[in-house]
Every structure is written in C-alpha cells, then in structure tokens.
Amino acid sequence: MKIVSPFPDANFSEHVAVSFDGQTHFLPKGTNLAAALLSAGITVFRNTPVSGAARAPYCMMGACFECLVEIDGVVRQACMMEVSEGLDIQHPQGRNSDDADL
Amino acid sequence: MRTFDLAVIGAGPAGMAAAVTAAKHGLTVALLDEQQRPGGQIYRDVDKASPERTEVLGRDYTHGRSLTTALRSASVDHIQGAVVWAIEDGFRISFTRDGAASQIGAEKILLATGALERPMPIPGWTLPGVMTAGAGQILLKQSGMIPEKAVLVGSGPLLYLLAAQMVRVGVPPLALVETQSWSDFKTASRNLFGALRGWRYLSKGLGLHSEILKARIPRYTGATDIAIEGTTNAEAVAFTAQGKRITLPCETALLHHGVVPNTQAARSLGARHLWDARQHCFSPELDGWGASSVQNLFIAGDSAGIGGAKAAEIAGQLAALKIAAECGKLAQDELERTAAPLKRARESELAARPFIDTAYPPYRPSLLPADETIICRCEEVTAGEIRRYATLGCLGPNQTKAFGRPGMGPCQGRYCGLTVTALLADANGTTPDETGHYRIRPPLKPVTLGELAAMGTQSDKVAK
Numbered sequence: 001m002k003i004v005s006p007f008p009d010a011n012f013s014e015h016v017a018v019s020f021d022g023q024t025h026f027l028p029k030g031t032n033l034a035a036a037l038l039s040a041g042i043t044v045f046r047n048t049p050v051s052g053a054a055r056a057p058y059c060m061m062g063a064c065f066e067c068l069v070e071i072d073g074v075v076r077q078a079c080m081m082e083v084s085e086g087l088d089i090q091h092p093q094g095r096n097s098d099d100a101d102l
Numbered sequence: 103m104r105t106f107d108l109a110v111i112g113a114g115p116a117g118m119a120a121a122v123t124a125a126k127h128g129l130t131v132a133l134l135d136e137q138q139r140p141g142g143q144i145y146r147d148v149d150k151a152s153p154e155r156t157e158v159l160g161r162d163y164t165h166g167r168s169l170t171t172a173l174r175s176a177s178v179d180h181i182q183g184a185v186v187w188a189i190e191d192g193f194r195i196s197f198t199r200d201g202a203a204s205q206i207g208a209e210k211i212l213l214a215t216g217a218l219e220r221p222m223p224i225p226g227w228t229l230p231g232v233m234t235a236g237a238g239q240i241l242l243k244q245s246g247m248i249p250e251k252a253v254l255v256g257s258g259p260l261l262y263l264l265a266a267q268m269v270r271v272g273v274p275p276l277a278l279v280e281t282q283s284w285s286d287f288k289t290a291s292r293n294l295f296g297a298l299r300g301w302r303y304l305s306k307g308l309g310l311h312s313e314i315l316k317a318r319i320p321r322y323t324g325a326t327d328i329a330i331e332g333t334t335n336a337e338a339v340a341f342t343a344q345g346k347r348i349t350l351p352c353e354t355a356l357l358h359h360g361v362v363p364n365t366q367a368a369r370s371l372g373a374r375h376l377w378d379a380r381q382h383c384f385s386p387e388l389d390g391w392g393a394s395s396v397q398n399l400f401i402a403g404d405s406a407g408i409g410g411a412k413a414a415e416i417a418g419q420l421a422a423l424k425i426a427a428e429c430g431k432l433a434q435d436e437l438e439r440t441a442a443p444l445k446r447a448r449e450s451e452l453a454a455r456p457f458i459d460t461a462y463p464p465y466r467p468s469l470l471p472a473d474e475t476i477i478c479r480c481e482e483v484t485a486g487e488i489r490r491y492a493t494l495g496c497l498g499p500n501q502t503k504a505f506g507r508p509g510m511g512p513c514q515g516r517y518c519g520l521t522v523t524a525l526l527a528d529a530n531g532t533t534p535d536e537t538g539h540y541r542i543r544p545p546l547k548p549v550t551l552g553e554l555a556a557m558g559t560q561s562d563k564v565a566k
C-alpha cells in the first residue's frame with residue numbers, strides 16, 4: 001500500500017524524528033500519526049493476539065482499533081493521534097495490550 | 103464537577119448546530135468530541151484545509167465552515183479531543199482528554215455521534231491495505247494524502263464521491279467494482295418521484311458519475327463473489343461480473359456499502375432501538391424532536407438514522423429547540439413556530455433517501471457472509487462459527503459470549519454487531535428485532551489505569 005500526498009502544502013511542515021520498532025522516521029509534525037506512518041511505508045501496525053495475523057488501519061476514525069500501537073507502554077489508536085517529536089512507537093505485545101485496562 | 107444544562111456528544115453537523123442553537127436560547131452547553139477539531143466526518147478538519155484541498159473536496163465540504171464559525175462565536179464549552187467512555191444516569195459523563203480522565207454533569211444529553219461505515223466482511227478484508235472508502239476520504243481531508251493503485255469496491259454515494267475526489271487530485275482509482283445492479287436501479291426508480299424533490303442530491307450524483315466517466319475509470323457493476331487476495335498485504339481484488347471471473351491487481355482496496363448509525367452510546371444508556379428494514383440497520387426509537395425512550399436523552403443526526411449532513415444539521419437544531427423549551431427557555435408556541443420551517447426543510451432533505459437506499463443496497467453476501475469469512479475482526483471469529491453457535495442453541499448476540507469471544511475485542515462489536523445479529527436471525531428464523539443486538543456496557547472506549555488515576559486531580563478543571 002502506498003500513500004502519496006498530492007498537495008504541495010503537506011510538504012511544508014516541519015519534519016520530526018519518530019521511532020517505530022526502533023527505526024527512525026522523519027514525519028511531518030502535527031499530521032495524523034496513522035496517516036504519517038502509512039506514508040512512511042509502514043504497512044503492518046500490529047499482529048492480532050489470536051492468530052498473529054498482520055493488521056493495519058482500516059477505518060481511520062477511531063472505531064475499529066486496527067491501528068493500535070504501543071507508545072510509552074500505553075496502547076493507543078494511531079489514527080486518533082498527531083505526530084509529535086520523539087514518539088517511541090512499538091508493535092503492541094500480547095492479548096492484554098489490546099484489551100481495555102478496565 | 104461542573105454541570106451543564108445540556109451536554110452534546112459529537113461535533114459534526116448535528117452536534118455543532120445543536121450546541122449553537124441551545125446556547126443561543128440561554129442554556130449552558132458543553133460540546134464534547136474525540137477529534138481535535140470540530141467538523142465530524144463530513145466536515146473533518148474543515149478549518150485547517152488549504153485552498154488546494156478545499157477545491158478538491160468541494161462546496162459541500164466548505165459549507166461546514168459556517169457551522170464552525172457559528173460555534174466559535176457561541177457561548178459553548180467545546181471540549182475538544184475528549185473521548186467519552188461512560189455516560190451514567192443523571193447524567194454524569196466520563197471522558198479522557200490528554201491522557202487524563204474527567205467528568206462533567208448534565209441535565210440533558212444530545213447524542214450526535216454520527217455513523218460508522220457498514221462492515222463489509224468479505225474474504226481477505228482484514229489484510230493490511232484494505233480500508234474503508236471513508237478512511238480513504240479521511241486521509242484526504244485530514245492529511246492531504248491518498249492511496250495509490252487503489253480499487254474501490256462496493257456501492258453508494260460515498261464511493262462515487264471519493265472516486266471523483268481522487269480524480270480531482272490526480273490520483274484516480276484503478277477501477278470501480280460496484281456491487282449494485284441494473285435491477286436495483288429499476289426497483290429504486292419507483293421512488294424517483296419522491297427523489298425529484300431532493301433534486302440537489304440527484305444532480306450532485308449525476309455530476310460525480312460524469313467526472314468518473316470522463317476520467318475513463320474502468321467500472322464493473324453487479325459484482326459478486328468478491329475477495330481480496332494477498333498474503334501479508336492486499337495484492338488484488340477478485341470478483342465475478344457479467345459471468346466472468348476478473349482479478350485486478352492493486353495495492354489498496356477501499357470498501358464501502360453504506361453507513362449505519364453509531365449506536366454505542368445510546369445503547370449503553372438503554373435507549374430502545376428498532377430494526378430499519380430499508381436501511382438494513384438498527385436505529386433508535388425517537389419522536390419527531392429526537393427524544394429517545396430514555397428520559398432527557400435526545401439523539402440527532404446520522405446516529406439517529408442515516409439522513410446525511412444537511413438533515414443532521416436540521417435535526418440538531420430541532421432537538422436543541424425542544425430541549426430549550428423543556429428547560430423553560432422557549433415558550434410552546436414559539437417552539438412550534440421556529441420549528442415549522444425546519445421540519446419542512448428536513449422533509450425535503452430526506453426526500454431522496456428512499457431512492458438512494460434502494461438504488462445502492464448493501465452487498466448481500468456481506469450481510470450473510472460465507473462460513474469461512476471472518477466477521478469479528480478483533481477476535482477473528484468466522485461466520486461459520488456464529489452459525490455453529492446457533493445450532494447449539496444460541497439465540498441472541500449476548501449469548502455468543504458463552505461460546506466464544508465475538509464482540510469482546512477492543513472495538514466492542516462496532517464492526518461485527520450487525521453481522522452477528524443477521525447471522526443468528528437467519529439461522530434461527532427470527533427477525534433482527536427478536537434477535538437483538540449486543541448489550542453495550544461502559545467503557546465505550548478503553549480507558550487506562552493511568553488515565554483514571556489522573557481523574558481525581560483533573561475533574562474540576564475542564565479547560566476550554
């Protein structure tokens with residue numbers, strides 16, 4: 001899957017360093033995190049706790065939870081976050097990570 | 103805990119219009135939305151979009167600025183980036199914002215939580231590279247991005263809108279694989295007379311079709327046996343059309359066959375819902391003002407039944423007027439007088455709906471998928487497993503939990519609820535109403551212990 005940005009304005013914003021599974025990516029600050037990761041060529045965000053199948057954003061509106069990633073030990077929806085400097089993102093691990101804590 | 107006369111959940115057209123109207127009539131109003139900026143789905147990030155982007159998205163999109171502008175100058179506590187995860191009787195609303203949970207109180211609640219895209223379970227729909235058409239549109243509105251080498255699959259106005267927008271940005275889809283057929287259109291034309299009153303929709307639809315035609319995008323209609331092929335990513339869309347098996351290589355597949363009301367919050371409060379046979383979904387039972395079966399709980403916009411953005415805006419205003427009257431801020435005769443033109447406008451907005459609903463019906467095989475198809479994405483439960491539960495005596499969605507884990511993953515049944523109801527109803531020979539829907543309990547969205555821990559210190563500080 002390849003995401004392109006056909007608008008010139010998207011390229012103007014400042015790019016900041018974000019790490020995904022230990023690899024550094026420079027992403028436009030303030031853009032939607034899931035969109036920015038997809039456009040950086042990341043196609044798999046997580047693996048399901050049941051069969052380990054690869055998953056990636058599906059709805060982009062906070063409803064499907066396919067974009068779950070782990071940031072600072074907390075599992076969050078990448079499609080509901082914005083890119084900020086220094087995000088340290090990991091593949092979520094195990095079943096507990098995708099259940100609600102409550 | 104701060105308490106408001108009215109709390110509106112959702113800052114799309116319905117919620118924005120309602121909040122502004124209620125504030126104008128002197129109510130104290132809180133408006134909560136999990137998005138960082140107002141707009142909802144249709145007007146997502148409308149205030150942020152560059153001129154190049156708004157040109158692509160069109161006038162129907164920039165109309166949203168009239169609502170966001172009115173909202174900014176109204177006396178409304180707009181709590182942005184607030185994920186509402188519990189609403190308790192009375193009402194007490196719990197939400198998370200910036201990593202901390204808080205609460206507010208409200209005498210009345212208006213749910214304007216909008217729609218979700220109808221789940222489209224087909225083989226391969228869980229592969230990375232498969233998204234909803236709405237997701238494609240969100241990428242465009244919010245981030246100015248669009249997937250390349252995409253095939254659009256399904257039916258309905260939103261599919262054509264996205265195709266036309268992709269043409270306008272110079273990244274056209276590889277093909278349109280449409281599931282509706284000529285016979286659907288013929289059935290729908292019985293509703294054409296009514297639809298003529300909603301001519302704006304029809305002429306807009308024709309305009310989109312001609313844009314797609316001019317761009318020479320390959321189109322296939324009446325597609326069946328659709329599957330997404332690929333090992334770790336979507337690599338092709340395979341389907342049968344006009345008796346031929348066709349495989350279109352692609353990198354992205356964007357699925358869509360209509361939208362359905364997002365009923366999570368209303369269900370968690372116990373509002374009664376009924377099956378809507380024409381729209382193939384559950385909608386809350388409401389009076390003409392949007393009042394639900396739960397006292398002081400109102401619902402407006404697409405979460406009340408699919409009617410589109412303009413109808414949502416009007417419904418928000420109507421509900422707010424009624425709420426203002428119930429709070430003693432508007433006399434009965436004034437309520438009726440102000441509401442009359444709005445009710446007429448809503449009627450003509452909804453006039454094209456029966457035509458649209460029948461011309462672009464859902465893709466049947468996704469309503470009752472084949473046994474091997476995954477229907478619960480979170481827990482990877484197949485349609486066959488749900489059918490097996492039925493043979494073991496499972497009558498309703500809530501009982502499935504005794505057999506397996508469908509609906510128990512993080513999405514809490516948002517994308518399998520309707521399919522589970524349909525499969526059980528079909529297997530047991532019952533109606534969707536008899537079969538029912540998942541019971542929804544808070545939290546509506548996952549909350550972490552860290553967020554809760556921060557609650558004590560934060561709950562009185564509802565920042566603007």
Ligand SMILES: Cc1cc2nc3c(=O)[nH]c(=O)nc-3n(C[C@H](O)[C@H](O)[C@H](O)COP(=O)(O)OP(=O)(O)OC[C@H]3O[C@@H](n4cnc5c(N)ncnc54)[C@H](O)[C@@H]3O)c2cc1C
Pocket residue numbers: 061111112113114115116117134135136137141142143144145184185186187214215216217218219236237239240260263361367402403404405410411412414546
């Ligand atoms: C992805 C998508 C794209 C669409 N695009 C178009 C389009 O381009 N043109 C068109 O005519 N129609 C479009 N529609 C149809 C759309 O439903 C209506 O046109 C219109 O947006 C409905 O307005 P609304 O006010 O009812 O709800 P919405 O505009 O959907 O607004 C609902 C709001 O509620 C918020 N919300 C929901 N649950 C919670 C919660 N628990 N906590 C906090 N906030 C919450 C959401 O963040 C959202 O902002 C789209 C629908 C979807 C699902």
Ligand code: FES
Pocket residue numbers: 034056057058059060061062063064065066067068077078079080
């Ligand atoms: S992509 Fe669906 S919740 Fe983020």
